Amino acid sequence: MRLLVSILIFCAVTFADTVDSLKNLVSSLSGKAKYEKSIVLAQELSGTDDSLAFVYINGSIDFGQTAEEPGILMKARHAKGDIFFNMGEFKTAGEEFKNSLILAEKLDDTEYLYENCKSMGGVFYSLSDYKTASIFYFKALDLAGLLEDEIKQADIFNDLGSVFDAIKDYEGSLKYSNQALLIYQKLNRTTDIAKMYNNIAITFNNKHEYKEALETFEKALKIYKAEKSRLYEAIILNNMASIYVAVKNYEKAIDNLNVSNDIFREYSDSYGIALNNHIYGRAYYDLKNYDAANAYFRKSIDYAEDNGVYTLIKDNYYYKAKADSVSGKFKDAYYSLQKYVEANEKLNEESRNREIYDAMSKNELLQKEKQNSSLIRDNEIKKLEIEKQRQINNFFIVIFIMIAGLVLFAYSTFKIKSRNEQLVKEYSLRIEELNKNLQEDIEKATSELNESNEKLRKAEKEAARIDKLVSLGTMVAGITHEIKNPTQVIKLSMDSIRLSLNDLAVFIYELIKLNKKSNKKSAEEIKKLIEKHKVTKLFGDIKSLVISNKKSVELIDQIVTSTNKISYFNRETNDNLINDIISDVLVIMKNSIKYSATIEVELDPNLPRYRCNYQEISQIVINLLTNARDAIAESDKHSGGGLIKIVSGVENEKIFLEVSDNGTGFGSDQTDKLFEAFYTTKTSGKGQGLGLSIVKSIVEIYGGFISVKSNPGEGATFRIYFPLNKTDKEVENA
Structure with missing residues (x-):
C-alpha cells in the first residue's frame, strides 16, 4: 500500500511538473508555436482541469481561424473533441471531430484523417449507432493501410471486434479480434496481447462457449501475473469467477473471488469489490444458501450505491428479491423489487465509459463527503460528551428521561409491529391483484392468439377454394x-x-x-x-x-x-389404374396445354392397380401439369418449343408418377419452400401458391414422397412415389 501511495504521489508530482513546464513554455512563446503547445497543454489538462483545458484549446481555435492556420485549427478541433469525449459529451465531441475531419480532407493529412475517423467511430459506438461506427472504423482501417502502420491497423481491428460483439455477431468479433492479436504478437506488445485475450474471452463468454472463454482468460491472466499487473489480474479473476458460477463450479468461483477481492481491497477499488460481492451472492444463491447470498448482495449494493453504478444495483436487487422470495421473506422481496424498479428507471442509454466516469466522479465526491461527515461526527461526539457531563449533574432528570424513552420505545415498537402487519396485508392484497391482472392478460393474449389462428385457417381454406376454382376454370x-x-x-x-x-x-x-x-x-x-x-x-x-x-x-x-x-368427389378408395387417371386428365387438359407445349406420354402398360381415391390422384396430376404449363408459358419456349413429359412405372417396390418440363426451372434455394402454403414462383396473379402444398398433403396421406430436380432455365422434374400395398402386389402377380 505504501508503494502504491508512493507511485501515485510520484505520478502526481510528475504530472504537476509537466503541466507547470508546459504553462511556462506557452507563456514564453508567441505566434504559431505558442498555440501548438497550447493544444498539447490542453490535452494534458483534460480529465483533471477541463475548464482550464477549454481556455487553452479555445485560444488555439481562435488563433487558427484569425491567422488562417488550418493545420492548427484541425489539431485544435480534434483535441477539443477528445476533451468532450472524455467528459461523456459524445454528440458535441462528434461535431468537433467532424470539423477536424473536413480540414484534414482539405489538407490531405492522412494521419489526422485516420485519427478523426477512428474518433468518429468511437463516438457512434458510444451512442450505440454500430452501423455508422463500423463505417468510420473501416475507413480508418484503409487509412492505416496507407500509412503502413501495423499498430494503427491492430487498434482498428480491436475496435471492430467490439462493434461486432455489441451487435451479437460473435464470429465477426472473433475474426477481427484475432487479427489484432496476431499483429500485437508479431510486434511483441505484451500488454496489448493480454488485452486482446481478455476481449476474445469476453466474446466467447457471450457466445456461452465457457471452456474457450476460461482458456483464453487463463492466457491473459498468465501475462498479467508476469507483468505484475495486479489490478488487471483481479479483473480477470472476477470474469473467470462469473463463468465458473455459470458452469456451476462454485468452489473454483469462490477461490477466484477470494484472490480477486484481496487485490481490490489492496488497491481500495470499491467498484471491483462490488462486482465480486455480486458474484459471491450469485454463487451462494445457486447453492441455496440464501442468507449468505443476501448478505453479499447487500454489500454489493452498498458499494455500488457509493459508486452510483445503477446497472449493478439493479442486478443485485433482482437476485436479492429472488432469494427473499424463496426464503419466504415476501415483504423484503417486495421492497427489493421496488428498489429494482427504481434502479432500472435511473438507468439511461449512455455508454459504459460515461457511467464509469460518472461513478469515479461520484466516488470522489463521496470520499469528500465522508471526510466532512467524519469531522461532523467528531464534533457531535464532543457535544455528546458535554451533554453527558451536564446530565450527570441532574441524575433524576436522566432517570425520568430514560423511563420515558423506554415507554416511548415500547409504544413505537407496538406501532411499528401493527404497521408492518398492515403493510404485509396490503402487499399480499396487491400481489393477489397483480396476479389476477396477469392471469387476465394471459387469457386475453391466448384468446387473441386463438382468434388469429382461426382467421389464418379461414384464409388458408379460402385460398385453397380459390385455387380449386382456378383449376376448375x-x-x-x-x-x-x-x-x-x-x-x-x-x-x-x-x-x-x-x-x-x-x-x-x-x-x-x-x-x-x-x-x-x-x-x-x-x-x-x-x-x-x-x-x-x-x-x-x-x-x-x-x-x-x-x-x-x-x-x-x-x-x-x-x-x-x-x-x-x-369432378365427382368422395372419400372412397378403389383399385384404380393410375394410367387411366392420367389419360382422363389429359383428355380435359390437352387443349389448355397444346398451345404452349407438346405432350409426350410413357406409361408402363404393366402398372399394377393401386388402391386410392380417384379424384385425389387426379388433383395431383392436374396441379403438376398446370405448373409445368405455366413454367413453359413464362419461359422463352412458349411459342412452340415447350415439352411436357409424363412417365409412370414401378421402381424399388414403389409406383411412381413423373411430370417434367423444359420451362423456367428454379434454384436449390427455392426447393425447400416449394411445398409451403402460399409460396409461388409465378408472377403476380398467376396462382395462390397452394398447388404443390395440396399435392404434398395428398401424397403424405398415402405414405408417399416427392423428389424434385431443377436448375434455373433448364426446367423441372417432379417424381411422386406411392408405396405398393398388399392389394397392388396381388394384382401385379395375377
Missing part, C-alpha cells in the same frame, strides 16, 4: 373446347345430310312422276335419273356423315365420362 375451358370441336363436326354433318336429303327428295319426286308414265323405257329412265341425281353417291355420303357423327358423339361421351370421374 382451366378444366371447364378445356372441356368446352374439346366438346366444341365434335359438336361443330356434328353441326356441319347435319347440314350436309339435310342437303343430301333435299336432293334425295327431288329424286324421289321425279321417280314418282316417272312411275306414273309406266312405259317400256321407264327402267332406262330410272337409271338415268339415278345418275343425274348421283343417288349412289348421296347414300355413301349420308353413311359417312352418320359414321362421323357417331365418332363425335363417342368423343363427347369420353370427355363427359372423364370429367365425371375427376
Whole structure:
C-alpha cells in the first residue's frame, strides 16, 4: 500500500511538473508555436482541469481561424473533441471531430484523417449507432493501410471486434479480434496481447462457449501475473469467477473471488469489490444458501450505491428479491423489487465509459463527503460528551428521561409491529391483484392468439377454394373446347345430310312422276335419273356423315365420362389404374396445354392397380401439369418449343408418377419452400401458391414422397412415389 501511495504521489508530482513546464513554455512563446503547445497543454489538462483545458484549446481555435492556420485549427478541433469525449459529451465531441475531419480532407493529412475517423467511430459506438461506427472504423482501417502502420491497423481491428460483439455477431468479433492479436504478437506488445485475450474471452463468454472463454482468460491472466499487473489480474479473476458460477463450479468461483477481492481491497477499488460481492451472492444463491447470498448482495449494493453504478444495483436487487422470495421473506422481496424498479428507471442509454466516469466522479465526491461527515461526527461526539457531563449533574432528570424513552420505545415498537402487519396485508392484497391482472392478460393474449389462428385457417381454406376454382376454370375451358370441336363436326354433318336429303327428295319426286308414265323405257329412265341425281353417291355420303357423327358423339361421351370421374368427389378408395387417371386428365387438359407445349406420354402398360381415391390422384396430376404449363408459358419456349413429359412405372417396390418440363426451372434455394402454403414462383396473379402444398398433403396421406430436380432455365422434374400395398402386389402377380 505504501508503494502504491508512493507511485501515485510520484505520478502526481510528475504530472504537476509537466503541466507547470508546459504553462511556462506557452507563456514564453508567441505566434504559431505558442498555440501548438497550447493544444498539447490542453490535452494534458483534460480529465483533471477541463475548464482550464477549454481556455487553452479555445485560444488555439481562435488563433487558427484569425491567422488562417488550418493545420492548427484541425489539431485544435480534434483535441477539443477528445476533451468532450472524455467528459461523456459524445454528440458535441462528434461535431468537433467532424470539423477536424473536413480540414484534414482539405489538407490531405492522412494521419489526422485516420485519427478523426477512428474518433468518429468511437463516438457512434458510444451512442450505440454500430452501423455508422463500423463505417468510420473501416475507413480508418484503409487509412492505416496507407500509412503502413501495423499498430494503427491492430487498434482498428480491436475496435471492430467490439462493434461486432455489441451487435451479437460473435464470429465477426472473433475474426477481427484475432487479427489484432496476431499483429500485437508479431510486434511483441505484451500488454496489448493480454488485452486482446481478455476481449476474445469476453466474446466467447457471450457466445456461452465457457471452456474457450476460461482458456483464453487463463492466457491473459498468465501475462498479467508476469507483468505484475495486479489490478488487471483481479479483473480477470472476477470474469473467470462469473463463468465458473455459470458452469456451476462454485468452489473454483469462490477461490477466484477470494484472490480477486484481496487485490481490490489492496488497491481500495470499491467498484471491483462490488462486482465480486455480486458474484459471491450469485454463487451462494445457486447453492441455496440464501442468507449468505443476501448478505453479499447487500454489500454489493452498498458499494455500488457509493459508486452510483445503477446497472449493478439493479442486478443485485433482482437476485436479492429472488432469494427473499424463496426464503419466504415476501415483504423484503417486495421492497427489493421496488428498489429494482427504481434502479432500472435511473438507468439511461449512455455508454459504459460515461457511467464509469460518472461513478469515479461520484466516488470522489463521496470520499469528500465522508471526510466532512467524519469531522461532523467528531464534533457531535464532543457535544455528546458535554451533554453527558451536564446530565450527570441532574441524575433524576436522566432517570425520568430514560423511563420515558423506554415507554416511548415500547409504544413505537407496538406501532411499528401493527404497521408492518398492515403493510404485509396490503402487499399480499396487491400481489393477489397483480396476479389476477396477469392471469387476465394471459387469457386475453391466448384468446387473441386463438382468434388469429382461426382467421389464418379461414384464409388458408379460402385460398385453397380459390385455387380449386382456378383449376376448375382451366378444366371447364378445356372441356368446352374439346366438346366444341365434335359438336361443330356434328353441326356441319347435319347440314350436309339435310342437303343430301333435299336432293334425295327431288329424286324421289321425279321417280314418282316417272312411275306414273309406266312405259317400256321407264327402267332406262330410272337409271338415268339415278345418275343425274348421283343417288349412289348421296347414300355413301349420308353413311359417312352418320359414321362421323357417331365418332363425335363417342368423343363427347369420353370427355363427359372423364370429367365425371375427376369432378365427382368422395372419400372412397378403389383399385384404380393410375394410367387411366392420367389419360382422363389429359383428355380435359390437352387443349389448355397444346398451345404452349407438346405432350409426350410413357406409361408402363404393366402398372399394377393401386388402391386410392380417384379424384385425389387426379388433383395431383392436374396441379403438376398446370405448373409445368405455366413454367413453359413464362419461359422463352412458349411459342412452340415447350415439352411436357409424363412417365409412370414401378421402381424399388414403389409406383411412381413423373411430370417434367423444359420451362423456367428454379434454384436449390427455392426447393425447400416449394411445398409451403402460399409460396409461388409465378408472377403476380398467376396462382395462390397452394398447388404443390395440396399435392404434398395428398401424397403424405398415402405414405408417399416427392423428389424434385431443377436448375434455373433448364426446367423441372417432379417424381411422386406411392408405396405398393398388399392389394397392388396381388394384382401385379395375377
